[in-house]
Amino acid sequence: MEIVVCVKQVPDTTEVKIDPVTNTLIRQGVPSIVNPFDKNALEAALQLKEKHGGKVTVITMGPPQAKDALKECLAMGADDAVLLSDRAFGGADTLATSHTLAAGIKKIGNIDIILCGKQAIDGDTAQVGPEIAEHLAIPQVTYVSKIEADGNKLRVEREQEEGYEVIEVSTPVMLTVVKSINDPRTPTVKGTMKANRREIPVWTVNDVSVEVEKIGLKGSPTQVRKIFTPKQRTQGEIIQADTARAAAAQLIQKLSDAKIV
Template sequence: MEIVVCVKQVPDTTEVKIDPATNTLIRQGVPSIVNPFDKNAVEAALQLKEKHGGKVTVISMGPPQAAEALKECLAMGADEAVLISDRAFGGADTLATSYTLAAAVKKLGQVDMIICGKQAIDGDTAQVGPEMAEHLMMAQVTCVSKIEVTGQTVRVEREHEEGYEIIEAQVPVLLTVLKSINEPRYPTVKGTMKANRKQIPVWTAGDMTVNPEQLGLKGSPTQVRRIFTPPQRVQGEIIQAGSAREAAAALTKKLLDAKII
């Protein structure tokens, strides 16, 4: 099977900072990680390769430092990696991002399956995977928690609030996976050394068949008008009293005064 996995390098969520002037995330000096859902996607692809054979190619759209995320995926066991990086892609929303990634998939050639994480933890839109499928006119199933392949048929469990759906599709197909699908493996020492020696190709807009008007900010129908960090919640009051009865009485009085009870 020829499997493509889309991954994204995201800021560590414990270190998110926002530039109030540009309404964008401050990435300089902020630790970056592979999007956790995308690690599950890589693991799912590797398990399918181990069972059915084939090749796993990992792609990512981002700045040059996103190559580190791709190297981690190579260390896990992916066969090839491609970085999609160009200033023309800057400011892309989910539609422009999915368009660019779809163009990269077309350049790769024959693909049986595309696997994406359900969503990226920095945007939480869960839109890029399904939009890629639309650009590629490919069948798609989201929120997948189990994958089985028999010949050209892909049978998956799709998780939702009320249970599971069993869905079958023919390849080529795009799947977005949940964290519950597996436990991602750790990169091995041997794999890490091999990944560090591997030269990751970088594709720019000129390397793919794309319409410049659909890239980056130009191709983004949605724009962020304002983004901010919510104010820190005021901590609750600790009532000091000589006994539990006195504390309960004081609490009751405060609730009555505030007209809560």
């Protein structure tokens, strides 16, 4: 079973700053981590490999520092890793990103299952996984909470608001997983040391078959018209009184004075 897991390195903070000119995230100087949902996807891949055999490859698109995220995935147990990195890929929206990742997956070749986290915590769009499936013309199932494999058939549970939808699908297939599917393992010291010695191959725009007009900022149809940080709300007043009746009387008086009631 050949499995590819798409991962993303995301900012490890809520204090994200925005470039006022390009309206894109400023990542320099911000600590980064592997997107948590992508760790669930990797754990699902590793469990499938342990049960059915095969190989797990992780792939990401990003700057050179994204190698750190890939090495963490190798430390968890992934067999191989690939970084798609080129200035031509920069500034990509979800459509351009998925086009590049799909090209990288095609280069890897002979894939049975592609796994992604349901979304990235920085953009929260949940679009890249399904768009990769469209580029590759393969079926997709999103919000997967359980995977059972039998040859080239998968039986998966898809999480919904009021229950689960059970779907049977043939490989190759794209699956995006939810947090409840598993608890990702912690890399071992031995695995981390081994991963740190690995050389991560870097594929540029010249190494994958992409349409140049469909990658990077130029190939991104999404236009951000305006972006801003909402104003922080002022702290409300806490009414203190000896009894609930007295507190209610104070509240009514304050609402009356403010002409709310």
